[in-house]
Amino acid sequence: MKKIEAIIRHFRLEDVKNALTEVGIQGMTITEVRGFGRQKGHTELYRGTEYTVDFVPKVKLELVVPEESLRKVLDVILRTAQTGQIGDGKIFVSTLDEVLRIRTGENGPDAI
Amino acid sequence: MKKIEAIIRHFRLEDVKNALTEVGIQGMTITEVRGFGRQKGHTELYRGTEYTVDFVPKVKLELVVPEESLRKVLDVILRTAQTGQIGDGKIFVSTLDEVLRIRTGENGPDAI
């Protein structure tokens, strides 16, 4: 079982989600995050006081997939989340020891 | 050291937290997330324009436990977070390389 974490742009979320469901992904979890990176933030000015916003809003997509789907899913995300502009985000992949479905207590690939 | 991530329903949080503290868990971290899964979202209608909310609000519980407590904790979460209805959520377990307590710099199980 692999866990994919992808930091993407807000306005790509809808497309990414749709593309993922098309390839059979049935579940995912998203979180509002803010990212710091090559894409620079911006400066706001409130009555003469500058306020630098270094962190730009991003969405973190977490989804757990069985090993065999990993490449397919990575491909889909890479394709649909890309705009080619700095700030498109990252994908991190890690390995899980276990996955459980709370409702049934099922364990392993069945739980996804 | 194991890291448990559990996606649960908001209104189970209080009970889960209490049950966990009863079995001796002293720390955890929660995040507001939104989940997509078998539990379908809903449709809102604003002046004739439909707006589909695919992502439903969930809470992500993260807690790091020593290997030996893992099963006990999983049990507690499974039991207290369950309602039996679709959408109860998932638990993901992974292995950490290291855990540090910032206040003291302690490392390993002592840091939890």
Next chain:
Amino acid sequence: MKKIEAIIRHFRLEDVKNALTEVGIQGMTITEVRGFGRQKGHTELYRGTEYTVDFVPKVKLELVVPEESLRKVLDVILRTAQTGQIGDGKIFVSTLDEVLRIRTGENGPDAI
């Protein structure tokens, strides 16, 4: 590739970020979280009804670094996030299988 997750106090964020950029970190992602731990929450009283806030607001810093930078980065965080008071937070380190940059599709250390 290592993933560092650090739960820190809000008002240390600015310093931690600056210290990290000074040692060459170019990217990180932060999330608003709420933590439960030794640092106790507080009680609010709304017209005679007590409301216990067990979870205190924290920031979660996620950053992925190549293995060789790990110790340096941990050091920086430990140093800059510390106040010495209960509630300074934790650092969790884990190993990633893969890292991709969405913009270019690059893989591995280049992707960070």
Next chain:
Amino acid sequence: MRRIAPAAAFSFLLPVGAWLLITISATSLFGQAPAVDPITEPVAPAAAPTFDKGDHAWMLISAALVLMMTAPGLALFYGGLVRKKNVLGVMMQCFFLMGLMTLVWATYGYSLSFGGGNKWIGTDEYLFMRNVQPALVDGVVTYPIEAVPGLFAMPRLTHMLFQGMFFIITPALICGAFAERMKFSTLVVFSLLWGTLVYCPLCHAVWDGGLLAYDFVTFEKSPHAVAGALDFAGGTVVHISSGISALICCIMIGKRLGFGHEPMPPHNLTYTTIGAAMLWVGWFGFNAGSALGATGQAAGAFAATHFAAAAGALAWPGLEWLLRGKPTVLGCCSGAVAGLVCITPAAGFVQPMSAIFMGLAAGAVCYYACTTIKNKFKYDDSLDAFGVHGVGGTLGALLTGVFATREVVGSPGPLGLIEGGTLLKDQAIATGISIAYAAVVTFVLLKILDVTMGLRVSQQAEVQGLDYSQHGEEGYIFL
């Protein structure tokens, strides 16, 4: 477009049906003028029914201020106190009632309340704005005047509008008791019936020469009345009636899921603060407007209102500070509202310094009611509609019996206890009758609605929140 959901259509048609039924029965019931026991409506002599434009300007703006109390005022005050998932639910109740109660008032409410008649209920005199709206008299557009010579005069339309705003806010106040769990369709029917069966009769009883009326010419209780209640701006009619009904409501509907177990803190105290401030400002229309003109009494009522609110806004957080260590914003706002509620029946009858005392008392007593008493009896009066309006209103009605003074009223003899008068007894009787009446009718109404429509939303809907389950919307989408 989708098919019509039958259940929904049903719950929509119910209130419409109820309203039609009542309107029609009211029309037919009063088709003939009531022969027995007519109270002559005090009208200006036919000669020159006219009004002062300064008075009128004040009444128009007062009416606007009182509407502002329901929304944005109460909508914000209550909206901030619920959990986020119910904020629209509570705001919708306020806003929808602005529509619903207005049409009820226009069609028959005003007539039942202020249409003269016997001591129990009004007549069909003003049904459908008859004798209220302008008409051509000898080719000249003529506006019927509502007047008591020497006391006040204004177009009856304006009187209807001003009083109609009270008819809106009263049921809206009750919403605080069953917030976060009441079925919207049932709320609509309940408000309609409650307005008709509780508000109109009580209003007629107190302010239209009915059962509890006070006579400002003889300075005694009205000929028909069992007790002459001095109720300047609605302590009895508005606050006691709604507050007591609120208590019945929250007991009968039961506690919120998770009450006493899950935390249910106010989701947005900034809204509550803003709402409280708007209530304070709007209350000047409510109370000083009840002088029915830009008179010296209006100034007096304005001052009493302002002072009582101020005193309440200090007393409640002062007690918290003393007993709990910190003065809270919610306490400060609640205290101000408690002071305002308490001074309502008294505003035009007491001296400003008495108002300060009443405000302090209201802040302290309502604080006690909302903390100690509620916790003891464990009813779930979600937003303290009873604790503030029921308790504060009752306190105000009684303290009116203590502080009302002929220096302000102009009565020949003494009135309040402080000047040796006996008003307090009458106030107590009137308060008792009002409490009993409101409690009984509300109880019966809710019983009927419980078996026919159901009072509560389903468990699942309650967990989801009223915003989505009742209205299909979300309050905030901050992504």
Next chain:
Amino acid sequence: MRRIAPAAAFSFLLPVGAWLLITISATSLFGQAPAVDPITEPVAPAAAPTFDKGDHAWMLISAALVLMMTAPGLALFYGGLVRKKNVLGVMMQCFFLMGLMTLVWATYGYSLSFGGGNKWIGTDEYLFMRNVQPALVDGVVTYPIEAVPGLFAMPRLTHMLFQGMFFIITPALICGAFAERMKFSTLVVFSLLWGTLVYCPLCHAVWDGGLLAYDFVTFEKSPHAVAGALDFAGGTVVHISSGISALICCIMIGKRLGFGHEPMPPHNLTYTTIGAAMLWVGWFGFNAGSALGATGQAAGAFAATHFAAAAGALAWPGLEWLLRGKPTVLGCCSGAVAGLVCITPAAGFVQPMSAIFMGLAAGAVCYYACTTIKNKFKYDDSLDAFGVHGVGGTLGALLTGVFATREVVGSPGPLGLIEGGTLLKDQAIATGISIAYAAVVTFVLLKILDVTMGLRVSQQAEVQGLDYSQHGEEGYIFL
């Protein structure tokens, strides 16, 4: 301080330049009093130009209420409907227009609108507050009086202020059509020109004895007019003009990026509800204030306004309930506003029960316009400025022709269709002319601005949101 950004400076100087140009040309154009076709301004006889202070108090507060409609009212109503990233953008448009339109009105707008003159446009009579501001007459400070004997009298300053508030809200209403994508600098220039070229002439035409004026002495259309439009408080001048222009705007500027594909739900319906409630309250100033005094007619207009809003607030969510299963808060608020729009031209001319009918009709028709029609023709009228103001305003103008009655107006003959009058024809003509005029001028204006300044922000700026891209700020920083 940094260097001055030339593009920014340019976009700043454009509106300033435009305004100066117009002011100067207006001054020179009217340097000489127009010799042809002067309409004698109705003034009180020189003897005792005086005014009633009750009337005046009502007009002052009405002016304040109408300003409150633009902000906080409309700013909240519209602000809640956009996505979070555009909330300041839309609030800024409302607030900035309060500044901009006021200065335009002060310098030449009032003069062009109400300065007498021919049937097309006003004169230089009141340029720069000449003949409006006080002056020493025989050593005594004297305030010029605006009056029609037997109808109304007030300091001309007050008339200017009250009418000036309408001049602010009208272009602000249009902002709902191109919300979330219009360039701010272009908006400023557009509003300035639109106010000058669409509002002022229309206002003059309807209310200053121009092309569409109705004469309240002869109860017929004015001598100069092609049609006498009964427009009590701005159905034509405010709502039709802005609503139609809104439609042209949203078609010409094009849809929002992602429209029909990305979700664009209202980010804060609590704001929208609060804003709608404030609009309701403020509208009493708008409509009852248009009686120009604290008269019986003001009471009538107040009642009509209140009843229509209430009826609309029931009709729209009622339809949703019936057809979709749930009454929404947004529907309730939209319905109230639709009712208010619809009653605007009629408020002082119809009986209260007719107002209920008009409100119900407006709720239903605007519901249909904002759901079915908009979806069918697929224009992106983001906040339904056309669907509510254009459609509701047109409906109101026509229904005025149906329900206006001499019982309220005092005309010798019948007026509305229901009493057998022929007013409806005139109303239809006037509505047609207004629609055509507003549409054509708006179209030409936008074409010019499109090629010179550009209407839309860049794609990137639109994705970022107007708050940051246009103003460098964020609405909420909740960390």
Next chain:
Amino acid sequence: MRRIAPAAAFSFLLPVGAWLLITISATSLFGQAPAVDPITEPVAPAAAPTFDKGDHAWMLISAALVLMMTAPGLALFYGGLVRKKNVLGVMMQCFFLMGLMTLVWATYGYSLSFGGGNKWIGTDEYLFMRNVQPALVDGVVTYPIEAVPGLFAMPRLTHMLFQGMFFIITPALICGAFAERMKFSTLVVFSLLWGTLVYCPLCHAVWDGGLLAYDFVTFEKSPHAVAGALDFAGGTVVHISSGISALICCIMIGKRLGFGHEPMPPHNLTYTTIGAAMLWVGWFGFNAGSALGATGQAAGAFAATHFAAAAGALAWPGLEWLLRGKPTVLGCCSGAVAGLVCITPAAGFVQPMSAIFMGLAAGAVCYYACTTIKNKFKYDDSLDAFGVHGVGGTLGALLTGVFATREVVGSPGPLGLIEGGTLLKDQAIATGISIAYAAVVTFVLLKILDVTMGLRVSQQAEVQGLDYSQHGEEGYIFL
């Protein structure tokens, strides 16, 4: 219930004690009527002290509008500008002061300010509403009238109420300077003492025939005065006094933790916008209400107020646009408020076109003060109470000396610089005295409070935020 926290009880009892002490000493001090130097209070002849109801209606609503300025107006305006964790703290300050200052005003404040007396301070004439509240005269309820024949007349209660609203907002304005770090208990004591020792004497000096009074009968400075300051609605009394005190406060309390290092952007600019709009609307009551009747002068003050706000709302963002590339919402709101502040002393004395100029000047000068000057001297005037009210108020007082004209005032000779008068000198002297007086007393007060109670919350409390540390609450709980 828990034990009483002694420290908390102490901090609660302090303000109560202070107030009692002052009240008692005021009572005893003035137990005997002041024998020396009495200024005869201008009263209407005993014969027929009466008032016009149109005037009265306007004064009542104006009082309500001015209260609305403090909350919701200022509470939202300031509340939006702080960080989220301090939003309730700042709203509480506004709301609590509504309670506190009102009781001070009721007990002795009004008497000290407007009770006649010598040129320094009022008398005990109106202590505890004596001679203000109604009384039976020959069996008839009689309201004491406050009047200057030929100028104005109203129930003294109304005068007390209207002026009392100014007494609330003035200390509330200061809260902007030490926002996010002031101890609540100290704030309470400070406001109480500041109101007593700074506001009351200044108010008496300017508006009750004291040290800085202008005489509207002789059109010169009052017999007792060292300088006759034309201050229509409180440029000196309200804005200079609060603005200068704000500067002293923010310097003495020190910068916020992390100032200049941590970002401290406004957490909710939508609140600030709404608050600014409410201030604009409420200011009509403040300024036009200061005409003390629904007169032509009220219309003139209304127009000047509106125009100055509009001009300020363009000037500030216009400068930003030019110099920084983008007009901001905060700039637009700040400019409007700056314009309003600046026109306050002048509103009833200048022509509307001069008001435009004053608004433009205020927008530009306050922009400069809040950006360049503040950054240069590095004081932490958190919400620019000094930058807007101190600077704008001073500018307004001086410009009054430039633009005040006999065409509006009716004085026999020229007034402002533009018509060759010498008023400017007097204005400058009065401004200087006010600045010196407010600065010195505030300084001494703060020194004393610093050593006795402490001005600031603890570091930990400041990091936590005032909402929780001072009031045990959270502003938003959005889970």
